[in-house]
Amino acid sequence: MYADICKMLGVKYPIIQGAMAWISDSSLVSAVSEAGGIGVLATGHLDGEGCRAEIKKIREKTNKPFAVNIMLLSAFADEIAKVVVEEKVAMVTTGAGSPGKYMKAWKEAGIIVIPVAPSVAIAKRMEKDGADAVIAEGCESGGHVGKITTMALVPQVVDALNIPVIAAGGIADGRGMAAATMLGASGFQIGTRFLVAKECTVHQNYKDRILKAKDIDTTTTGNSTGHPVRVIRNRLAREFEALEKQNASPEELDKLGKGALRRAVIDGDMDYGSVMSGQIAGLVNKEQTAQEILEDLYSDYLRVLESYKRA
């Protein structure tokens, strides 16, 4: 079944590198795509021209297909939606909202559109709006999350839709990929494991924090704002939780959260930065090149599937 997704995307592996704002830049994206996966440029921290410049850099490093992610809460979403058309990007993923209003222009430009959906109802709407596939993202993921786990979400989305479903959230090795296959997924989106790729330019402190993370080290903040975000628990997360318990206003919470992702990614501030990570970080314990990660993931996946056939 995964062959369909590889064919649709023109890639070797049915593996999409999850977009990570401030983190998945041209360096990581070109490395993942060059190695046979789908690199995804995050644009949550960029404006239209910043996005165009990164696309140019990716193209200088690889001629393989890559995707651009549009974080729909971004003030620059409209600009970036235009840039992907002008730059003839092959594929777009979206997050944190519904891309319905851009769909016509993107489909006319021949762009493959794969939105993230955190629930069956949203996934159905995206299929109706013309999505080519959806990424069913469980709340094990890092960053902005929905309410349902990957285990519960993926099979329900698979049953409700006629387009391919890509599983995301809690996948970092061949076992997770095999499990998602059993749930009916046609491909996999993986973020946290690519955070520690050698080509990933995130601050070394961030990588080290992921490498030493345990299963219970993440929490979600922002539950009262309607935009819960999964992060590694640190001083910032605790202060956020305390403020939320006191029913702080959205403005107060915004003030605390402002610039926090940049502080973690660029400055390496592990106390007052927002260290977004999936729950699977405990399984991620070595730095490898993007090519090694993809080869490792895929051979592990085939080995797991094979071992069940023999059993």
Ligand code: TUI
């Ligand atoms: O978008 C993500 N994960 C992200 S975005 C991000 S940047 C950020 N920084 C600070 C605060 C908030 C975000 C960090 N991580 N994942 C994809 C995702 N999309 N998760 C959930 C959704 C989603 C939610 C609602 C998709 C569609 C949707 O539709 C709502 C509607 O009514 O259409």
